[in-house]
Each structure stands twice: as structure tokens, then as C-alpha cells.
Amino acid sequence: MNNKTLNLLDAGQNARVIQVKGKGPSRRRLLEMGMVPGVILSVTKKAPMGDPVDFKLKGYNLSLRKQEAQMVVVEALGGIK
Template sequence: MTEFVDKTLNMLEIGQKARVIQVKGQGSSRKRLLDMGMVPGTVLSVTKKAPLGDPVDFKLKGYNLSLRKQEAKMVIVEVMED
């Protein structure tokens, strides 16, 4: 059975999968995230993190996307746990 726990994108660990619930924020930074594929319903996984944890690399919609922690904090996700 699969359980879901809401978190922000920056809280995920390498290998975790999640589904985007909401993108917070306003203006150009929110629009930029949406344009890059961070739309509600998108499933993604964390592929790697920089040594100091910033930026974080995600795999979504067939490509890799790197985000800084500040950007990742704007994305609310539900973690997909087995």
C-alpha cells in the first residue's frame, strides 16, 4: 500500500519520488517553475544533491532539472512511499 506525506521539494532525499501538489509564490519566480514543468500532478524524483546540498537535481518529464533550495521551498509535494 502506498502512503502520501506532504512536504516541500527541498525536504526530499536522493531517490525519493513525489508528486507536485502546488507551486507557491508570485510573479516571475512562480511562472518560471511552472514553465519548467513543476505543475500540479507531475511526478518527479531526486537524482542528486551538491555536496553542500544546493542545488538539487530532479528528474521529471524525461529531463533533469536543477533547483536551488530557495526555489525548491516553493513547491509543495506529496511524497510517494512504498
């Protein structure tokens, strides 16, 4: 498996969510936004310094700060680079 955190993916890559780390409101917020294990997402845009990162999942766009993206462990599935 090629597991890494969400912030390390490049624009155009697809991934499957494996785990959402952390506790409390930050973790709950990510889960409520659809970052649940098994969901497939794609990285649509990434700012030059890596903050924020834009994703598409479950038919909608989501933007996360680098700190939030580091809480999501994903399996990279490939995609356009």
C-alpha cells in the same frame, strides 16, 4: 498525506507536485519548467548542503536552488533511499 516542500526530499525519493507557492516571475518560471500540480518527479542528486537539488521529471533533468525548491509543495511517494 505526506506533504512537504521539494527541498526536504532525499536523493532517490519520488514525489507528486501538489502546489507551487509564490507569485511573479519565480513561480511562472517553475511552472514553465514543468513543476505543475500532478507531475511525478524523482530526486536524482542533492548537494551536501542541499543546494542545488537535481530532479528528473517529464523525461528531462532539472536543477533547482534550495530557495526555488522551497516553493514547491509535494506529496512524497517513496522510492529508493
